[in-house]
Amino acid sequence: MTGNQSIVMIVDDDDSMRKAVRRLMKTYGIAVETFGSAEEYLDSDRLDKTSCLILDVHMPGMNGLELQKRLVASGCVIPIIFITAFTDESARARAMTAGAVGYLAKPFADEDLLNCIHAALQSTGTDVSQSDRP
Amino acid sequence: MPTPMVHGSPDLEGNHTMTSFLSWLLSPQDYMPHGMCFLWQPELIALHVASDSLIALAYYSIPVALIYFVSKRTDLAFPSIFVLTGLFILACGTTHIMGVWTLWFPDYRLDGGIKAATALLSVGTAAAIWKVMPLALALPSTAQLERANELLGTEINQRQRAEAALREANAELERRVAARTADLQEEVLRRRATEATLRASEERWRSMFEASAVGIAVIDQQNHFAAANEAFQKMVGYTSEELQSLGPLDITHEEDRKATQEMIEDVQTGKRQDYHTEKRYCRKDGKVIWVRVSTARALDSSSALQGIPAIIEDITERKRAEVAWHDAREALARATRLTVMGELSASIAHEINQPLAAIITNGHACERFLTFSPPDLDEVKDAVGEIVRDGRRASEVLKRIRAMSKNSAPERRQVDVNHAIAEVLALTRDELLRHRVSVQTDLHSNLPTIMADRVQLQQVVLNLVMNGIDAMRAVADRSRILTVRSLLSDRDNIAVNVADSGIGLDPANRERIFDTFFTTKPEGMGMGLAISNTIIEAHRGRLWAESGSPFGAVFAFTLPLVAGAGS
Numbered sequence: 001m002t003g004n005q006s007i008v009m010i011v012d013d014d015d016s017m018r019k020a021v022r023r024l025m026k027t028y029g030i031a032v033e034t035f036g037s038a039e040e041y042l043d044s045d046r047l048d049k050t051s052c053l054i055l056d057v058h059m060p061g062m063n064g065l066e067l068q069k070r071l072v073a074s075g076c077v078i079p080i081i082f083i084t085a086f087t088d089e090s091a092r093a094r095a096m097t098a099g100a101v102g103y104l105a106k107p108f109a110d111e112d113l114l115n116c117i118h119a120a121l122q123s124t125g126t127d128v129s130q131s132d133r134p
Numbered sequence: 135m136p137t138p139m140v141h142g143s144p145d146l147e148g149n150h151t152m153t154s155f156l157s158w159l160l161s162p163q164d165y166m167p168h169g170m171c172f173l174w175q176p177e178l179i180a181l182h183v184a185s186d187s188l189i190a191l192a193y194y195s196i197p198v199a200l201i202y203f204v205s206k207r208t209d210l211a212f213p214s215i216f217v218l219t220g221l222f223i224l225a226c227g228t229t230h231i232m233g234v235w236t237l238w239f240p241d242y243r244l245d246g247g248i249k250a251a252t253a254l255l256s257v258g259t260a261a262a263i264w265k266v267m268p269l270a271l272a273l274p275s276t277a278q279l280e281r282a283n284e285l286l287g288t289e290i291n292q293r294q295r296a297e298a299a300l301r302e303a304n305a306e307l308e309r310r311v312a313a314r315t316a317d318l319q320e321e322v323l324r325r326r327a328t329e330a331t332l333r334a335s336e337e338r339w340r341s342m343f344e345a346s347a348v349g350i351a352v353i354d355q356q357n358h359f360a361a362a363n364e365a366f367q368k369m370v371g372y373t374s375e376e377l378q379s380l381g382p383l384d385i386t387h388e389e390d391r392k393a394t395q396e397m398i399e400d401v402q403t404g405k406r407q408d409y410h411t412e413k414r415y416c417r418k419d420g421k422v423i424w425v426r427v428s429t430a431r432a433l434d435s436s437s438a439l440q441g442i443p444a445i446i447e448d449i450t451e452r453k454r455a456e457v458a459w460h461d462a463r464e465a466l467a468r469a470t471r472l473t474v475m476g477e478l479s480a481s482i483a484h485e486i487n488q489p490l491a492a493i494i495t496n497g498h499a500c501e502r503f504l505t506f507s508p509p510d511l512d513e514v515k516d517a518v519g520e521i522v523r524d525g526r527r528a529s530e531v532l533k534r535i536r537a538m539s540k541n542s543a544p545e546r547r548q549v550d551v552n553h554a555i556a557e558v559l560a561l562t563r564d565e566l567l568r569h570r571v572s573v574q575t576d577l578h579s580n581l582p583t584i585m586a587d588r589v590q591l592q593q594v595v596l597n598l599v600m601n602g603i604d605a606m607r608a609v610a611d612r613s614r615i616l617t618v619r620s621l622l623s624d625r626d627n628i629a630v631n632v633a634d635s636g637i638g639l640d641p642a643n644r645e646r647i648f649d650t651f652f653t654t655k656p657e658g659m660g661m662g663l664a665i666s667n668t669i670i671e672a673h674r675g676r677l678w679a680e681s682g683s684p685f686g687a688v689f690a691f692t693l694p695l696v697a698g699a700g701s
Contacts (some may be wrong), residue, residue, distance in 0.1 A: 014488050016524050020495035023517055027502035058484070058567050085487035086480060086568065106491030110498035 006051035006121055010034045011041045011067065012083070013059040017106070021054060021083075024110055030117065038062035042070070050078045052101075052120040054113075057084035057091055065091060068098050079120035083108065159247045165240035172237075179237060186230040193227025196220070211273055212266050215259075222259040225252035349425075349446035357381040357398065360441050369425070369448050371418035382444075387414035387422055401429060401442055412449065424453040463668060464544060470661040471593045474600055475539050481565035485531045489524035496521045534561050537589065544590060548583040551591070551628060551693070552620055558595045559618065562603075569603050571614040578621045581628055584693055590669045591693075594677070597662040598632035598689045605636025605687060612685075623692055627675075633688040639681055647679060666691075 008030050012018045018034040025032045033049075035041040039061055053071075057064040068080055081102040082095050092103045101123065102116035172178040197220030204216045229252050232245040274282065343350055349366030351359045359366075359377035367374055370385055386394045390413040400406045410428045417423060429444040475482075496517040503510040503517070534557060559566075559573060566573055599616065606614040615635045623629035639647070646652045648667045663677075670677040670691045677691040 014492070016489060016492035016520060016527070017495070019520060020492040020499065020517075023499040023513065024495050024502075026513070027499050027506075058564070060567060060572065063570070083491075085484040085491060085564075087483070088480075106487045107494040108491065110495065113495075 005031055006124075007031045007033055007046075007049050008052045008054060008117060009041065009046060009050045010054045011036075011038055011059075011064070012054070012056040013037060014056070017056070017083075021113075024113070025117075028114065038064070038067040041067070047071075047076060047078070051124055052117055053078050053080045054117075055080050055082055057082050057088070057095070058086055065094060065098075068095065068100065072098055077124075079123050081113070081116045081120060083113075159243045160241075161243075163240055163243065165242055167238050167240045168233075168236040169238055182237065183234050186233040190227040190230040190234075193223050193230065197224045212270065215262055215266055218255070218259045218262050222252070222255040225255045228252070349448070350443070351377070351446060352441045352443050353382060353398075353429075354441040357383070366446055369417075369423065369446065370415055371421075376418075382427075385415050385417075387416055390414050412453075423448055424450045466661070467590065467593065467665050467669065470665045471589075471596075472539055474593070474596055474662065475535065477600065478562065478565055481562065481568060482531065482535060484564045484568070486528050489528040489531075492524045493521050493528075496524075531561075538592060538596070540589065544587040546585050546587055549586045549588045549591060550581075550583050551586075551630065552577040552581055554588055554592050555595055555618055555620060555630065558592050558599060562596065562599050565600075566603060566616065569607065569614065571603055571606055571616050574615060574617045576617065576619040578628075581620055581622065582695055584628060584695055586673055586693060587669075591673075594666040594669050594691065595630065595632070597666045601662065601689065602632055602634035602636065602687075605634045605638075607636075609636055626696065627692040627694050629690055629692045631688055631690045633682050633686060635682070635686040638685055639679060639687045644679070648677070 008025055010018050010021050010032060012021070012034070013036055015036070018036070022032045022034055033046060035044065037059055038055075041047075042062075055064040055067060062070075064082055064084075068082075071078055071080075079101045080095075080099070081104065082092075082100050083104045083106055084091070085106040087105060095103050101120045102112075104112055104116065169179055172182070200216050200220040200223075204210060204213050210216065225248070228248050229245075232241075232248050236242060236245050343361075343363050346363055346365055349363060349369050351362040351366050354360035358379060358381050362372075362374050362377045367377065370377075372380065372385070382394060382398065383391055393411070394413060397406075397409045397411065401409060408428070408430050410426070412424065412426050414422050415425050426447045426449045427444055428447075429442050500514050500517045500521075503513045537557075538561065555575070555577065559575070595618075599618070602616045606616070612635060617631070617633040619631040619633070621629050621631075640654070643652070643654065648663050652664075667677050670693070673693050675691055675693040677689070679687060679689050682688050
């Protein structure tokens, strides 16, 4: 792993979900960092290193949509993929309008998530294809 | 005396003798007058004439006096003696007359005859006197008679006095008898009136007893129905005669017999004055009926009927209605519970989706790790461990849902209220999260368990939590905080408070929020609080609402540590 290697950040309050997504990314050789809440992510210095953000919609404290709003407002152009266990069409519409790359309902197929990640990384010009294997 | 007369009539010899004796007596004689013996001396003649005359006069006066005396004193003893004596004295007087006569006329034969007659009378009188002497001596003397008379007088006096006293006593007695008779008559009238009143009263009571729509019975010392009215006989299907050999225990339903026995003993021993109970009787035809029995204290010993009177009311219909109402209430509670669960469905789906998503993602990862050569079995092992854990997590959620929506009959058990609250909060965790409500709990650490229906209690807590979430829906300018508290409100009750920081109670609606069908939510049914109230009341608790500080509302309920008898 090099300094300019793309890193996927996962923000989800559900511990199991964070671990599962991290494990799946590992099989694709994608570097992952996880955060338990929006606040934890914002307080870290990892915003600049983020190639793609996998973000849970509903979380205690600041939720995913609010974090998106904050990032957009601060001019930060991190591609965001929302994952949610709620089927909430208005939230999806708001997220997509605000520029989300994807909005996936849990449980999702691994291809769907991977496609979204590829799309996100392409949008930022980062290539993850060489990371098919760790 | 002339002789021819002596021989005159041979047929009548006695008469002839008598006649001739008289003729002899009266015939002229040639004797010298007695004055001759006195030589006709005038002084001597005069002395004899005067003396004999006076003696004769005196002698003649005595028989007259005697005859007068005898004729006046008719009660005289021995009157014949007096007559005889009178004749004897008369005869004596006559001899003295003859003494004067013979001075001048020498009728000495007549004089002798008179003397002979006098002698006969004298002898007869003397004999008679001696004869009656003992009887005469026995006659009481005048002194004796006077004394006797005096005694008699005294006695008479005494008797008269006694008689007067007796008369007085008699009069007094009669007065008393009259007064007593009057009293008795009055008493008889009074008794008749009392009797009539009693009879009327008895008839009134008897007709009430007989015509009463509720059963009335008297249970005697032997624990039998000494008396039972028609309503009671109809109720239990036994006749009055049959009931006399039956007691309350005989017709009481098996399961209620023990309690009945205890109550009867308590009343008989005076441990309790009376009792009111609802229990079951088995009719003669085997049907079971519900009755309400109220007994009073035992009839006092002066009553004609000894024992304990009881009023028995057939409440079978009421019980049936109660059961139906209870069932309906249960059904409604279940229905509203399911409605709330429906409202939670999105959150529940989220909570199940979360572990499912992790499982599926881990599954995909495992598939890929296994295709590696060599397969990364350590990763697979970790992933499978998490899959199992998440599977269990999803299963727990389902279990909670099933517990809350189960259709079984309500049951009372020891419930840990804190645990019940925690389960509701787990079930609503995602709902709270979705509505950006943070939960604060302040659960009393040593809360005793209470006898309650856990599902129903959780339904109440769930309702209050959901209401709290709703109340904070419109709140944007402050934190949405739901505070759930459990505490010991006093020695006998625990309390649970659910406070929100929402819009608070509208004073206009405050009185109506527990009414059925009252709601402030557009999609609400108005069942939640009404049902919650019913549930808490059935647990002998109380549910109320008050304004929060500085905003919001607090819904609180208490539950007794010792469960009430309510169903």
